[in-house]
Amino acid sequence: xxxxxxxxxxxxxxxxxxxxxxxxxxxxxxxxxxxxxxxxxxxxxxxxxxxxxxxxxxxxxxxxxxxxxxxxxxxxxxxxxxxxxxxxxxxxxxxxxxxxxxxxxxxxxxxxxxxxxxxxxxxxxxxxxxxxxxxxxxxxxxxxxxxxxxxxxxxxxxxxxxxxxxxxxxxxxxxxxxxxxxxxxxxxxxxxxxxxxxxxxxxxxxxxxxxxxxxxxxxxxxxxxxxxxxxxxxxxxxxxxxxxxxxxxxxxxxxxxxxxxxxxxxxxxxxxxxxxxxxxxxxxxxxxxxxxxxxxxxxxxxxxxxxxxxxxxxxxxxxxxxxxxxxxxxxxxxxxxxxxxxxxxxxxxxxxxxxxxxxxxxxxxxxxxxxxxxxxxxxxxxxxxxxxxxxxxxxxxxxxxxxxxxxxxxxxxxxxxxxxxxx
Amino acid sequence: xxxxxxxxxxxxxxxxxxxxxxxxxxxxxxxxxxxxxxxxxxxxxxxxxxxxxxxxxxxxxxxxxxxxxxxxxxxxxxxxxxxxxxxxxxxxxxxxxxxxxxxxxxxxxxxxxxxxxxxxxxxxxxxxxxxxxxxxxxxxxxxxxxxxxxxxxxxxxxxxxxxxxxxxxxxxxxxxxxxxxxxxxxxxxxxxxxxxxxxxxxxxxxxxxxxxxxxxxxxxxxxxxxxxxxxxxxxxxxxxxxxxxxxxxxxxxxxxxxxxxxxxxxxxxxxxxxxxxxxxxxxxxxxxxxxxxxxxxxxxxxxxxxxxxxxxxxxxxxxxxxxxxxxxxxxxxxxxxxxxxxxxxxxxxxxxxxxxxxxxxxxxxxxxxxxxxxxxxxxxxxxxxxxxxxxxxxxxxxxxxxxxxxxxxxxxxxxxxxxxxxx
Numbered sequence: 089x090x091x092x093x094x095x096x097x098x099x100x101x102x103x104x105x106x107x108x109x110x111x112x113x114x115x116x117x118x119x120x121x122x123x124x125x126x127x128x129x130x131x132x133x134x135x136x137x138x139x140x141x142x143x144x145x146x147x148x149x150x151x152x153x154x155x156x157x158x159x160x161x162x163x164x165x166x167x168x169x170x171x172x173x174x175x176x177x178x179x180x181x182x183x184x185x186x187x188x189x190x191x192x193x194x195x196x197x198x199x200x201x202x203x204x205x206x207x208x209x210x211x212x213x214x215x216x217x218x219x220x221x222x223x224x225x226x227x228x229x230x231x232x233x234x235x236x237x238x239x240x241x242x243x244x245x246x247x248x249x250x251x252x253x254x255x256x257x258x259x260x261x262x263x264x265x266x267x268x269x270x271x272x273x274x275x276x277x278x279x280x281x282x283x284x285x286x287x288x289x290x291x292x293x294x295x296x297x298x299x300x301x302x303x304x305x306x307x308x309x310x311x312x313x314x315x316x317x318x319x320x321x322x323x324x325x326x327x328x329x330x331x332x333x334x335x336x337x338x339x340x341x342x343x344x345x346x347x348x349x350x351x352x353x354x355x356x357x358x359x360x361x362x363x364x365x366x367x368x369x370x371x372x373x374x375x376x377x378x379x380x381x382x383x384x385x386x387x388x389x390x391x392x393x394x395x396x397x398x399x400x401x402x403x404x405x406x407x408x409x410x411x412x413x414x415x416x417x418x419x420x421x422x423x424x425x426x427x428x429x430x431x432x433x434x435x436x437x438x439x440x441x442x443x444x445x446x447x448x449x450x451x452x453x454x455x456x457x458x459x460x461x462x463x464x465x466x467x468x469x470x471x472x473x474x475x476x477x478x479x480x481x482x483x484x485x486x487x488x489x490x491x492x493x494x495x496x497x498x499x500x501x502x503x504x505x506x507x508x509x510x511x
Numbered sequence: 512x513x514x515x516x517x518x519x520x521x522x523x524x525x526x527x528x529x530x531x532x533x534x535x536x537x538x539x540x541x542x543x544x545x546x547x548x549x550x551x552x553x554x555x556x557x558x559x560x561x562x563x564x565x566x567x568x569x570x571x572x573x574x575x576x577x578x579x580x581x582x583x584x585x586x587x588x589x590x591x592x593x594x595x596x597x598x599x600x601x602x603x604x605x606x607x608x609x610x611x612x613x614x615x616x617x618x619x620x621x622x623x624x625x626x627x628x629x630x631x632x633x634x635x636x637x638x639x640x641x642x643x644x645x646x647x648x649x650x651x652x653x654x655x656x657x658x659x660x661x662x663x664x665x666x667x668x669x670x671x672x673x674x675x676x677x678x679x680x681x682x683x684x685x686x687x688x689x690x691x692x693x694x695x696x697x698x699x700x701x702x703x704x705x706x707x708x709x710x711x712x713x714x715x716x717x718x719x720x721x722x723x724x725x726x727x728x729x730x731x732x733x734x735x736x737x738x739x740x741x742x743x744x745x746x747x748x749x750x751x752x753x754x755x756x757x758x759x760x761x762x763x764x765x766x767x768x769x770x771x772x773x774x775x776x777x778x779x780x781x782x783x784x785x786x787x788x789x790x791x792x793x794x795x796x797x798x799x800x801x802x803x804x805x806x807x808x809x810x811x812x813x814x815x816x817x818x819x820x821x822x823x824x825x826x827x828x829x830x831x832x833x834x835x836x837x838x839x840x841x842x843x844x845x846x847x848x849x850x851x852x853x854x855x856x857x858x859x860x861x862x863x864x865x866x867x868x869x870x871x872x873x874x875x876x877x878x879x880x881x882x883x884x885x886x887x888x889x890x891x892x893x894x895x896x897x898x899x900x901x902x903x904x905x906x907x908x909x910x911x912x913x914x915x916x917x918x919x920x921x922x923x924x925x926x927x928x929x930x931x932x933x934x
Binding site for chain 2: 150179
């Protein structure tokens with residue numbers, strides 16, 4: 089692996105505000121509607137802010153081309169909220185699109201070109217039938233070497249899960265723990281697609297069966313439910329329905345400003361103190377399937393820029409497109425030793441009251457995964473947690489340092505950003 | 512219009528080398544092949560350069576999603592030439608994708624994050640049937656307000672042409688002059704899709720008719736040919752076949768480095784001394800159709816950063832997706848007064864030996880328009896002209912300052928970059 093020479097940014101960057109649309113399936117909303125919802129959510133939280141101060145718009149979007157027959161989306165969205173003629177562009181790195189957009193916007197501020205930049209992420213996915221969505225998402229894999237041999241994304245991550253289980257004798261129950269935890273968190277997030285715990289989902293299924301006079305399943309707890317194909321149908325072994333993030337519509341925005349003016353926008357800025365980004369080829373080129381090299385490299389860069397290590401991270405939002413992905417992420421980021429992430433999940437170390445809370449938002453699994461919006465959506469959660477405004481799901485202990493980990497494809501792209509509250 | 516506060520970049524950026532694939536229709540090549548061809552063209556011109564010095568890859572691509580069912584193209588291309596795990600991303604701004612990618616790469620260098628960045632542009636368009644290409648390109652327009660009422664791109668630019676002709680009593684023969692000039696230039700460009708002058712095309716059509724025993728058209732010169740629907744069929748009045756850039760496959764790359772190390776990469780760097788980028792909404796929102804507001808704003812920013820005016824520009828590559836677009840561009844950039852660009856074209860002022868050579872490469876019209884590759888392709892021509900290595904099409908008088916003007920959609924995006932040779 090090539091190690092990048094580490095470099096200091098010419099000036100610092102802060103997040104001055106965030107906004108989210110509700111994540112979910114909204115037949116009546118298109119990308120514009122979702123973006124406006126997130127933009128107004130930001131504006132509502134920014135007292136006295138004039139949006140004409142925004143100098144550029146960086147949009148993360150995977151493929152409105154395929155989902156809505158609308159490419160060239162960045163200037164359209166900017167115009168839609170009255171921001172023309174500012175510089176606008178769309179960045180695409182599959183499901184890491186808006187995490188990368190945020191990083192690139194930060195570099196543009198560090199360059200001296202801009203002081204105030206709006207970063208957005210949006211994806212409208214439910215416009216297509218589910219098979220067409222799977223096919224569209226498949227274009228994020230390598231058409232020549234991965235898709236052509238019959239893989240779609242559940243299959244990729246299933247292969248990673250079996251490799252992981254084999255290498256580390258992992259108990260597949262760990263996947264249930266990830267899913268249960270993320271639903272527990274999502275249930276407390278008013279923007280989340282799924283606001284039910286898995287126990288609640290189980291109980292409502294039992295109730296419905298009883299109401300319809302059908303035999304009521306004998307599920308006593310979530311583990312009964314998740315290990316029963318009637319509750320949790322298999323998708324690609326060992327990844328079942330509740331291991332997979334959903335198909336979602338949603339948008340997220342963040343306002344980035346140069347460090348020196350951050351306090352004129354908000355009393356509670358958070359500072360972007362580390363950032364790293366790396367790439368990789370297709371799965372067949374990897375040495376193993378139980379870690380993601382681009383995540384290792386992006387994390388290494390981000391930690392080095394921040395001059396911090398994994399133990400300094402108070403909270404993290406990681407890319408749990410599948411439950412196995414969260415376990416691997418917690419190892420790639422150094423939160424747990426290689427091969428120990430599954431045990432940490434079982435032991436509750438990543439729960440809100442654990443030693444390393446992960447995906448307090450509900451993660452991609454429960455908050456939803458409108459792919460282009462996910463990266464900025466992660467930052468919105470870090471903003472709220474670091475500023476102590478995450479409501480019922482607020483992590484205790486006054487968290488100060490937060491990290492986001494956003495993956496494209498099966499790790500062809502990874503971007504890691506680290507944020508700090510200084511007040 | 513909001514005027515952007517002008518800001519200095521924290522450090523300078525130079526182009527250290529360029530590479531092109533041949534532009535054209537290549538059924539046997541995909542995006543990877545085209546990119547490798549351009550990358551090897553760059554490497555062949557860079558003595559002693561180790562590609563592992565490249566720290567990031569910025570790719571401009573409009574929609575390999577639609578053309579090749581391959582999104583997430585940046586890490587794939589980087590891996591294909593051995594550059595993993597560097598940071599990679601795709602930027603999409605329709606036909607301005609790689610002009611914008613170049614600007615963003617420059618900002619990333621100016622930020623201090625990178626010293627050596629590869630910028631690429633690629634598009635593989637001929638994989639689809641021509642009607643499907645037109646539909647795919649149509650996604651660069653506004654699906655809700657433009658496409659839905661039946662417009663495709665020839666129609667948009669035809670509307671701009673008629674507005675222009677009406678407003679300025681322009682002689683539509685001016686369009687022929689643009690097309691003839693650009694074919695004259697493309698004929699001398701070994702990378703161009705069309706290496707024939709329009710006179711040569713006319714003569715070969717006459718010859719073919721004679722060979723087949725058909726009546727030989729009585730065309731005496733290019734104007735006869737272009738004004739005859741048998742030679743130049745109407746597409747969307749007044750834009751006929753020879754007013755339209757072709758559907759093309761191609762790739763282009765440029766190596767950007769920080770100013771202070773440029774001389775260690777090449778003896779002939781060119782410096783990026785100005786850059787501007789702006790956006791706009793759909794056509795119905797415009798005050799008029801005979802200028803492109805985003806081009807005015809991007810040009811203004813670029814001139815101000817470079818501390819130069821239109822009269823300082825020795826050569827320019829402008830976005831002639833249609834002949835009318837070149838005429839409007841020469842006015843938007845201030846080369847000629849508003850409403851006078853058509854006369855300048857007729858008078859030969861934009862020819863290689865004119866006072867303001869425009870599109871010496873052949874432009875999009877004759878060099879070809881693989882949409883995502885066009886912006887970087889323009890820079891390749893400026894590099895060659897400023898360094899005096901443009902061969903038979905070299906502009907005389909030792910040009911020192913060159914400009915590129917790259918448009919997305921009908922001006923929803925425009926990016927203008929200015930380059931200087933200092934040696």
